[in-house]
Amino acid sequence: MGKLIIGNWKMNPQSEKEAESIFDGVNKGIKNSKNVNIIICSPFPFLFVYKKLKMKKIKLGAQDISVEVGGSYTGEVSPSMLSDLGVSYVIVGHSERRKLCDNNKIVNKKLLNALKSKISPVLCIGENLRGTSSEYLLFIKNQLKECLDGVSKIQMKNIIIAYEPVWAIGKDSERGATSEEFMEMKIYIKKILSDIYGLMTAHSTPIIYGGSVNRENANEFIKKGNADGLLVGRDSLSPKKFIAIIKTIK
Ligand code: PGA
Numbered sequence: 001m002g003k004l005i006i007g008n009w010k011m012n013p014q015s016e017k018e019a020e021s022i023f024d025g026v027n028k029g030i031k032n033s034k035n036v037n038i039i040i041c042s043p044f045p046f047l048f049v050y051k052k053l054k055m056k057k058i059k060l061g062a063q064d065i066s067v068e069v070g071g072s073y074t075g076e077v078s079p080s081m082l083s084d085l086g087v088s089y090v091i092v093g094h095s096e097r098r099k100l101c102d103n104n105k106i107v108n109k110k111l112l113n114a115l116k117s118k119i120s121p122v123l124c125i126g127e128n129l130r131g132t133s134s135e136y137l138l139f140i141k142n143q144l145k146e147c148l149d150g151v152s153k154i155q156m157k158n159i160i161i162a163y164e165p166v167w168a169i170g171k172d173s174e175r176g177a178t179s180e181e182f183m184e185m186k187i188y189i190k191k192i193l194s195d196i197y198g199l200m201t202a203h204s205t206p207i208i209y210g211g212s213v214n215r216e217n218a219n220e221f222i223k224k225g226n227a228d229g230l231l232v233g234r235d236s237l238s239p240k241k242f243i244a245i246i247k248t249i250k
Helices: 016-029 048-052 079-084 095-100 104-116 135-147 179-197 199-204 218-223 239-249
Strands: 003-008 036-041 058-062 087-092 120-125 160-163 207-210 229-232
Touching: 003 087, 003 160, 003 207, 003 239, 016 036, 016 048, 016 058, 016 239, 036 087, 036 239, 079 087, 079 104, 087 104, 104 120, 104 135, 120 135, 135 179, 160 179, 179 199, 179 207, 179 218, 218 229, 218 239, 229 239
Parallel strands: 003 036, 003 229, 036 058, 058 087, 087 120, 120 160, 160 207, 207 229
Antiparallel strands: none
């Protein structure tokens, strides 16, 4: 499988017109995307644009999913609604959602709900702080175990894990993680997965990096950090910047 480059638009842009122009810009900008799989996670109101523009080279992702399958749940969006719009991936456990209300238990339910509808979850994990002790490692282990509770070895084939240290996300972060920090975490995550599911599953689960990814550091995470892909926030909103990231990887 090629590298996964996932764009997370968050609560942007503010109009259908702008959303269309980003989708279109990215779609036209990627000429030959053989070695990369590009996924755009748009806000719910713009997901329909994907089908409207008949995009072939990009896959569609959502930024959230309900724990329920349908019924009286005001404001919720079900897996079937997402599938119907062409969604094949969904971000679960993003730190910005965890800040609002999602905890490991809810993230686990969302993840299981997505899997049932054949939507691949992009499970975000990441520590808030990296102190001088190894406590953050235990934090990650706990997040991973609780979020994957009840997930079978077969279901693991459809899961992507995004390591996103919270301190490295967004324009107010002091810095992104280094490729060495990512690599250390990737090995650690693989060890946890291998203890639960065995070596083969640990090897085949994609572990990607997210947090202040840009065209300058993207290739380093892939080459030096051995990342299976990238989760890009801010720089996925500009087709020019997003394509530049994709190109550095190829
Ligand atoms: P950022 O966001 O690239 O703007 O730091 C990444 C994310 O939150 O997924």
